Amino acid sequence: MDVYDITIIGGGPTGLFGSFYAGLRGLKTKVIDVLPELGGQLTALYPEKYVYDVAGHPKILAKDLSKALGTQAQLFKATMSLGEKVTNMEQTENNVWRIVTDKSSDHYSKAVLLALGAGACVPxxxxxxxxxxxxxxxxxxxxxxxxxxxxxxxxxxxxxxxxxxxxxxxxxxxxxxxxxxxxxxxxxxxxxxxxxxxxxxxxxxxxxxxxxxxxxxxxxxxxxxxxxxxxxxxxxxxxxxxxxFVINLDFLKSWGLKMEVNAISVNEKMETNLPGIYAAGDICSHPAKLKLIATGAAEAATAVNFACTYINPSAKAFPGHSSNLNLSI
Ligand SMILES: Cc1cc2nc3c(=O)[nH]c(=O)nc-3n(C[C@H](O)[C@H](O)[C@H](O)COP(=O)(O)OP(=O)(O)OC[C@H]3O[C@@H](n4cnc5c(N)ncnc54)[C@H](O)[C@@H]3O)c2cc1C
Structure with missing residues (x-):
């Protein structure tokens, strides 16, 4: 069985930045999205609109931002499973999560980051x-x-x-x-x-x-x-x-996740109530929640860094500064 360190469900801006971060932390990473294209709402809903409130980009078309996020997400060669809808998750004997999709029940992961946005948003x-x-x-x-x-x-x-x-x-x-x-x-x-x-x-x-x-x-x-x-x-x-959109997130309750209205409850480490399962971006709820691309990115970084300590308890949560790394990318 091929076990990943972290599997990110959702290839929107939050999941994509999470994928980059997981690579930076040396985690074996997989991203699963039901859509055939990466980018989440940026690609599916408003590719031709300008976004003005993303750090470092005074003005950027959503589709260009999505493309840049996709490139960054794949810098460390994460596995991308597109066109697959996650339908269930269950913990196996050795604390490994088995993720079931409409195409396969062969996704295994030590930790999972749920970056589902508004769910598989169907207009x-x-x-x-x-x-x-x-x-x-x-x-x-x-x-x-x-x-x-x-x-x-x-x-x-x-x-x-x-x-x-x-x-x-x-x-x-x-x-x-x-x-x-x-x-x-x-x-x-x-x-x-x-x-x-x-x-x-x-x-x-x-x-x-x-x-x-x-x-x-x-x-x-x-x-x-x-x-x-x-x-x-x-x-x-x-x-x-x-x-x-038709939003139906009832299935998340059946996975055993604690919900608050239509969002997954998380603490300051972006941990859900289930061990090894984190949530970030539009899908999660905490007292200071703002549904923005910028905050989703910060939450993804937090979630991945704490997932690192869950997978390897001797790892530090603080990753250090990427500018100190000498990456050949
Ligand atoms: C018209 C519009 C304009 C916006 N403008 C701005 C703006 O200017 N600035 C800003 O900061 N924010 C803006 N937003 C909000 C921003 O797009 C969201 O906050 C952001 O997309 C959330 O990112 P996310 O990755 O958390 O979720 P999403 O972008 O929703 O991505 C979630 C991904 O998860 C996938 N998924 C869901 N369920 C499953 C499943 N069961 N199995 C597999 N995959 C699944 C979905 O297919 C999707 O690709 C705008 C939103 C809209 C609609």
Whole structure:
């Protein structure tokens, strides 16, 4: 049986930085992610958005940050198991954890870092009939390439940060932008909502989508006012649906993890209640929790350094300064 020192579940920014750190500490490391690509939310949800609050990067596209994190994560040749969903974990006789995925039950590790983010985040789908072949062509749940919206008539559905931010961005790029939201209260930050009101965005509150019309591609949509039922038809080329995610983390409780609402409870060493299992990033909860890329990185470093002392009790938690190392990388 091939036993790793540490297995990191989740290849988002937290898991990737954890992978780098584990390599720096000389740990035999594996990263498992259900997605086919590394980067977590950076790649899956907002690759084309700029991030401004990551140390050392005044402004960086999420996809470029993800790429840099991926390169750093693999400096010490961690094993990457992508496209595998972790479904269970159990401790075997000699304190080694067996990690079961939908593809294999052959992952063994002395310690585990859970960097699951919001879980295997699946976008909420609209309860409207449409040709599913249009998804990724003219009906989107995330923006992978904003150029696809250039000079298009775009309908955005949602009232959160993603919907409003894209409405603002597309107002300078697309031919027309409509944003429909089923309420008149937005979850997005107020400054973005104010910006949207001043931008070229046709905002329709209390409106919902009723029908997508088109053969192979979107041509028109019917929307309706959910107070009066009054319908309207719009000429549309592309639809962006940002109505949130299906989050189901109940399975973590069945692994025996102590949870706080939708997050794993950790202490200041990022230890969970299970021996050798650590958590970091968006998935974990502690009194000073901030869900940011920067804090996830710090938590990953903490978790890996303490995992080091768990694996080898004579190891120090403090790793020393990397600038003192003479790495041939
Ligand atoms: C639109 C948007 C803009 C944002 N902008 C910023 C910003 O400007 N600055 C900032 O600091 N933060 C920003 N954030 C938040 C930031 O992206 C998150 O805090 C960060 O991605 C959390 O990293 P993570 O690695 O903990 O989790 P994630 O990025 O969610 O990664 C978790 C990974 O775990 C995998 N996974 C989950 N469950 C399983 C399983 N069972 N088996 C295998 N793999 C699994 C997922 O597939 C995913 O790849 C933004 C978020 C959004 C949505």
């Amino acid at each position: 909420k789908k609209l309860d409207v009939d449409y040709d599913r072949n249009m998804e990724g062509e003219c009906i989107f749940y995330a923006v992978k390439n904003k150029e696809r919206f250039r000079d298009k008539r775009v309908l955005i559905i949602g009232g959160g940060d993603s919907a409003v931010d894209w409405a603002n961005e597309f107002s300078h790029l697309a031919k027309n932008v409509y944003l429909i939201h089923r309420r008149d209260q937005f979850r997005a930050v107020q400054t973005s909502v104010e910006e949207m009101k001043h931008n070229k965005v046709d905002i329709k509150t209390f409106y919902e989508l009723k029908q997508v019309i088109g053969n192979g591609k979107v041509e028109k949509v019917t929307i309706f006012d959910n107070r009066s039922g009054q319908e309207e038809t719009l000429d549309i080329d592309a639809i962006l649906i940002n109505i949130g």
